[in-house]
Each structure stands twice: as structure tokens, then as C-alpha cells.
Amino acid sequence: MMENNPGTQPLLEVQNLSVDYAASNGIVHAVTDVSFTLHRGEVLGLAGESGSGKSTLAFAISRLLRPPALIASGKVIYHPRLRADQQQFEQSTLPVNVLDLTSEELRSFRWNELAIVFQSAMNALNPVMTIGAQIMDVLKTHRPGMSGEARKQRAIELLRLVGIASDRLKSYPHELSGGMRQRATIAIALALNAEIIIMDEPTTALDVVVQREILTEILHLREQLHFSVIFITHDLSLLIEMADLIAIMYAGRIVERGTQRDLYLRPRHPYSYGLIHSFPTLHGPRRRALGIPGSPPDLRAVPLGCAFHPRCPLAFGACTTHLPALRPVTAGSESEQQAACHLYDVRFTSEAPTTQTIAAQYAALAEGSGTR
């Protein structure tokens, strides 16, 4: 469906970003050494379970973190582009490090260039302001020169864009259904034509039918307005349908990334395989599935070596001692798929396993537990 052209310019480069929470009983490494690049017009999916650091990562990129969280290291490089239509965050196209912005610069960076849609629309919207007032509020703050009438016209236009009738301008959040509220927050995110929209589980609280409508809407808007999306969710099956690239996080690190197709058809990391097969399918044979045994690690005491090794059916000696780095899974091929797993490291394994091998190991595990 959507053609992603990997040749386009990068928009946002995250380099070796680490975020810690200074808790009273020790430091929690919520995000460790995460790097990725978002290109213009791309939908990047971040998938992972709760506690995998995906929301912390999004908050770090948008500089929304407050103590006790602190960004331990890393860079977030943003590549602005000159825009003719409206006022500019920077009058140059030199890349900037978002983490170095002053609060003044940050103010113009946010919403002009990067907007966020949060999970719970009920909490994200102000309950005592009408939807229209909240959209116009954004315009008033960031576009002081705009006249009142122009703001109102823009608000109506935005609501229409996300499929809300313009007479809803005077509605309060509680008068709207869950789906409409989430549409309204998307309208607010679109108000200034941001280049990047981070969506943090935007549809998790919604019913499947409404969820599907909103996702279709987001993809449709992206075609029209050419923004990039960082889409965070725990529902990998959604991402496979809508993202161009997917990164899978586990215990604060990216363990695998690749195109949606590669990930679905040929997951390389055993965790990715387990995650994909944690969703019962609608078609095909009804087979007994296992999910992933065990539970996600406590981030205060992440297992040594690969954090996934206590749950991994293919773990071997090196996994408990050496931390795997993200590396291409197939040397020399065109695929950009990368996995952080010793199984694809020639120093540890002579032959990389195929998806079938991983499947067989998981199946053996399922057999073993069935006898219990």
C-alpha cells in the first residue's frame, strides 16, 4: 500500500539515547542506548510490553521528561526544513540537537515541528474548555499574529479534517464519545502542520471498530499532509498493518528492527517471534500457542547479558554473559533488518537459525509445558 522510499532525507535521528529514573532504591535504566532514524513521511512503529521503555523514549524525544527521569546520554538530532507557509522554528536547515534546546527554543520546537497524541484523550483534553477553544488556544500561543476569525476558520478546518462536524466546536470533552475525543486530540496535534507526530498508544482505550476508523484516518491524513509518525503501541498486530518500519523494544533496548513485512514473515529475534505469535490469528489452523513464558524483567535488576535470556527458548552460554548488539541479520543482503541476538553473530553461532528453527523451539517449549 504505502510506498516508503528509504532514499528520502532523515528527519529525526536518535543516537545512543539512554534515560534513567533515579528511584530511591536504585537507578532504573528505562531506555538504554537506543538509536534509530525517522525519515520524512515515514511511520515508525515502536512495539513492546509495558515497562519496555517505549513511552519513556517518546517523552525523551519530546523533552517532556521531568525528574526523577534524566537523560543520561545520547543525542536527538532534528533536521528542520524551510517552510514557506508559516513562521519557522529555525531560520536555517542546520540540524539541531533537541536535547540542547533552551526552553525558549523548545517552546517553538514543540507543536511547530513535533506534536504528541497521548493515550487517554479524556486526560489530555481540558474538561472545562470546549474543543474549539483548545484548538484555538494552540493557534493563539504559537501564531500570535493570527486574527480571531482566522483561528476559528482553522479550527473548523482541522475538525473537518479528522471527521468531526464543525458544530462540535462548542462541545466540551465529556459531550464527545471516546473516539471523537481522540480525533479532537489528533486535530490539535495537526494544528500547526507539525513534521513529526508522536502517537503514544492513541487507540488502546478504544473499541476495535473505532480504533480501525482512527488508524485509517491517521494514514489518510499522512498521505495528505506528509508528516511522519512515531507510533507507540503494545499491539504488534496493528503495527504490522500500518507502520513502514518497526522497532521492537525489550527492557529498554531495541532488540530488533526492520520493515513490517520482514518482521512479520521473518522475525529474527526470539522475542519478536514470541510477540508476533502471542496474538491468536483469525484465519488458518487453530493451533495451541504459548505466548512467551515468564514475565518481563524488573528494570532495577535486568538480567546480565541479553535481558531476554531467562525467557528465551534458544538461549545458550554467551547469552547470559555478553550483551548482544544490534547487527544486520543477513550480511550483504538488501534488507535492513537488524536484531540484537547472539544467534546472528558469527562469533557465537556458526549458522543463524531460520524462523522455522525458532518456531520449533517454541513448539518444543509448548509441548513441555503441556505435560505439566
Added chain:
Amino acid sequence: MSFSPQEATTSGSEIASEPILEAQHLQKQFPLRRLNPFGPKRAVRAVEDTSLALYPGRAMALVGESGSGKTTIARMLARLYTPTTGTLSFQGQPVGANLRAYRRNIQLIFQDPFSSLNPVHDVWYHLSRPLKLYKHARNNVEVTKQALALLERVSMTPGEQFLHKYPHQLSGGQRQRVAIARALAVQPRVLLADEPVSMLDVSIRLDILNLLLRLKEEEQLALLYITHDIASARYFAEDTLVLYAGQMVEGGPSEEVIQHPKHPYTQLLLSAAPDPDRLVAGKGLAPLPARGEIPSLVTPPSGCRFHPRCPSAMPVCKEHFPPRTDLGAGHWTHCFLYGDGSGTAFGGNGTTKE
């Protein structure tokens, strides 16, 4: 009335036994406070005319969006709510006033294990309550012995390690296991699981579902599985019942309902469900056939409540709730698109406005 719920769930020859729990024509209305004492009586019409039957060793899934009445049905079956009309019978006997005797056999598992366990009590206490209340254990030594056995049954081993832990020391999956063990402590015949995995991490959901499946098979429990995820209904339950805005719209063997959905609402639900296989087939995001949202249940649409959103609505859909049409192999639907519209199994009493 020739309708019997057994027909609703029979999917061939494999069921020999009688239903253990049978609900006929359940209806629930929650009255609303009248601001004007002379105004009309108003009520939330949460569930209309639902009949279902649960069999030992079988699971039935209730599928629907929020507000479709799934939880209300489960709570009526557990008699946490008294049905406005309709009858419940357990092992052929109508459920009477002795609710403790009834609940000895019927237990609920709630959605959120973070709030269904008391944070100031440990696992031992949670398991000891039902054991003592239902007189399965007479003293604390017996409680400990049985609690360990229960933890073993929900795969929390070694049990000693968990017995004196508090809910905050357990992970979400472990908490839900404790909640299941607590339900099992009563030694029920029927488990009503209200979205038992939707609050859990994706990777451990199947683990909990498999645990329930194992209990169903090994102990011949009858299970009601409430979910909004139709794919998990296919995985988990032999039979599926689809609800929309308090009305039963379609039901039958899960595989039949999901592979050959007949009612437009079931079709909508299925096309909206995430399905990575669509990507592989190269079809992309399927456009949704119908827009809109679940209607208000205070003033529900007349006739079939799905008609305002239905792409193939006909004038008759506004007037009557369609009768049940049997489609063979235990599959049935309430829709005027099928059958001759007169209903084959029963007729007449389907309208929502009396």
C-alpha cells in the same frame, strides 16, 4: 415457545451432556433517576432477551464492543445483578433464593487483577477466604495445604514462595493467577471470566488463556469468556456469541461464526480486527463498511439496534427486531437478510419496544 438454548450452542454431535448453566430470555434494565416525577420512567436497557447455555468442559465467548452488555450478562449469570426478567437454571433446577449455594458453583474472574485483589492482604489470606467461607478447610493448617495445591494448579510453583506475598510484589500475570486460584478455591463448576487477559502484557496473555483452557479440559469446567478480541474468542472458545448494544446478533460454533460471519455487525467487527495476514495478502487496510458508534441504551434505536450503522438496512429493520434464523450447523443470526424473515425457530417476540 419451542426455543431451547441448547440448539444455540450445539455444534454437532460432540455434546452429549446437559447444559450446566442455562439462561433464558434474560433482560436487564437499569432504572434512571427521574428528574421530573411526572415524566416518563427511563431506564438503561442494557441487555435484551438473551438466552445462552454453558456446558461442562466447553467455553463460550461473548464478543462485543464496550456497552454491548457482555459484562452485564456475566454479572446476571453470577447473580451479582438480578435480571429484570428471564430465568436462570443450574443443572436443570431454577436458581432460587439461596445465592450462596448457587455461587458455590459459579465464580467470576474479573478483568483487572490490580484492583480485584486487596492490597493489604497476602496471597494466603485471599485464598483462605473462600476456603473458609465455603467450609472446604476447617483450620489454618488445612488452608495452607489447600492454598499450596491451588497455587500448583495455576502453575505458581513453588507455592511456598508466593504464599506470603502481597499483590504489589506480584506481576500482573501472577496476580491474575491468584485471582483464578481464588475462584477455584470455591470448587466451582462454572467460571465466568470477564476479559481475564485484557489488562495483561501481550506476551503473557496466552499463558493465562492456556491455563484456563487446561482447567476447562482437566476439570470439566464450564467457561464463559468475555472479550472484545474476536481472534482470542476463536482461540479459546468452542462457541461464540456476538452482542451489539444489548442484543444478541449472531452465534454458533466459533470457527463457523468467524470464517463465515453473516450478520453485518459481525462482519464489521471482523474487518476492524487487526489481522497481519491481510498485509501478506497485499490487501492493506480494508475500508470499514459502516461508521458510527454504539447507540445510547436509554433511547435505543427501534427494531434492530444496528440499523443506523448497517450498510444493508431495510425499512423493516427499524420496525422489528429480526427473529432468529438458523443457518445450519448450530450457526444462527438475528438478521432480516437471512431466511424468509419470518424466523424458523421462534417468531414474534423479538421487538425491543414493547
